[in-house]
Amino acid sequence: MDTARNNNASRRMAYKFVSLSSIVRGSVAFFAGLFLFVTPTLVQSSPQPQSSAPVNISGFWELRYDGRNIPHASLTPAAAKITAAEQAQNTMHVIRWCILSGMPMMMDSGAPIDIEQDSKHIGILAEPVSGPRTIYLDGRKHPDMNLFDNTTIGDSIGHWEGDTLVVDTIGFSDKGVTTIPGGGIRTPDSHLVERYRLEDSGAHLLVTFTWTDPKVFAKPHTYAFRYSRAAPGYRPRDYDCDASNKERADFLEKTPQP
């Protein structure tokens, strides 16, 4: 009787052993396979400069018709006095004379922007007349603003919060196109915080822009853009702006006649 029970027990134990063995074997196979698969893929696809950031937002990004969510800004009384007509006149002057337009216009200028990211910095290149933005990722602080020559795009430093790139920009000038979507203008006192996040497995790039400027905004003003990837193989075009061209100048300066 004991023998039978022992045999049964042995068989149960053997069965358990086999199950355990299968489980162990399966796990070893799984992890070994994962290791064998992942390692060469990582080695091939991660050139050294990319490895330190959690995501890479490089690519040509464009704003489609449904890519903007722009609330009305809450302005100070002084800022509210600046009329749309005055702003439109300044914008036209900048365009007519091929003057650097800068932020924020270069982020929504009618052509895709090119964002290129490596471990040290990110460049944002726009096609129309504007210098490129450089976002430093090396942990530096902003330069001494007593010595800094303010620009239409400011000085940008960035860091990662999880999968979100947070960019802080100060040092703006009052030149170029100063109109801000939703209301208000860019001034030397402006402070811009942007948040960049990939969505839809990298098909979209969501960017929120938050402007703070005590002389312009009664409270921080936030709007958002949802960029889509440009067509594969996209090539940026030359933006050949010729301020000396008479026909071009006449077109921009003269009132259209029916």
Next chain:
Amino acid sequence: MRRKIIFAALICSILALAIPAFAHHSFAMFDNSKWIIIKGTVVEYRWENPHTHIIVNVAGGPMAGTWDVEAASINIMARQGWNKISFKAGDAITAVAHPLKSGDKGCSLSYVVLPDGVRRYQDVARPDGPPEDTSKKPD
């Protein structure tokens, strides 16, 4: 004929290889073979593009008068240690430059000599100076 071709090719290539500091006007208006030293007081320091201009008043002597010392763009000068507050009205200044061919009181800056005797060039591409000037080159 062969020597002419080689000579012409050499000249052409030397021109092609040269890196003049970029100018929206030609440097031909300055006499690059002559040097002058402007010692005076800053009247105006215009830190701007395309060219920074330092207006200097020379009190006495043969060069007495108001001089327009022209330098490079702020993008070029900033990398040689200049910034928007390097000079202000009332500061003493010693500028080593090439004079205008016309004889008017204008010149193209090569460097200023700082109080410690060290030069600050305006453009890395033009590290020249008159042989008789004993001021020290920067490190």
Next chain:
Amino acid sequence: MTNRFWLKAFGTAVIFACLLSALGHRAIARQAPASEPSATAGTIPDISGSWEPRADGRGRGAPAKLTPEAMERAQKRRDALATGDSGVTEVARWCGALAFPFYLTSSPPWDIIVGPKEIVVLAERQEASRHIFMDGRNHPDADRLEITANGDSVGHWEGDTLVVDTIGLRGGIDTTGTYRGPHQHLIERYRLLDQNRLSLTLTWEDPDVYAEPYTTQRVYYRSDPSIYAMEDWCDASDESQWRSDAAPLPPATKSH
């Protein structure tokens, strides 16, 4: 566990890995660079960052061999220069594009960013930045090629050297006074001499200018890490910026 067990486990792992590889490669390929460096992992030279010339940065190499037409043209340039006409006065006066290779012969630093499928070179001037496509694409066909200030650039790594091929550059006189025609073809080779020095060899082919390809080499130095990008401000409408005792300025507008 028996040897046979481990053998089975290993075999299963290999099969599993192959399956995953086949499935996963398609997903990874969308993000991985098509032009993978031939250097082994982790050894791509770190050319990212700001580079600037020093006084010794003049081009080195054998003199160019020019065509007879090019030599005539160069002589005319020298005559014009002697009278004060730099040839780029008008472009600069109107804050126009200072086309490639302007930033290579100018003093401010330029900044290389090495993205996964594209390298960009940021220069402190509007319309002077360059896109170097590293995703394996070719130049557009001739009937689809737009002639631009900075041309169309495609690049790949050959060991430790970045090789960039550029066509579609607009012809004309560059800021060194050198004329090149619309059929020019440029090959650049970027190679680190050490962590702080970048050698750039340019080989120009241009049937309108050179009797044979012309090669020149320049060395650039890594900028101090505290360097930050500046704006090259230019306002053609601000007459006060253009005070000069030089030749008279062009009129405000002209027809083309």
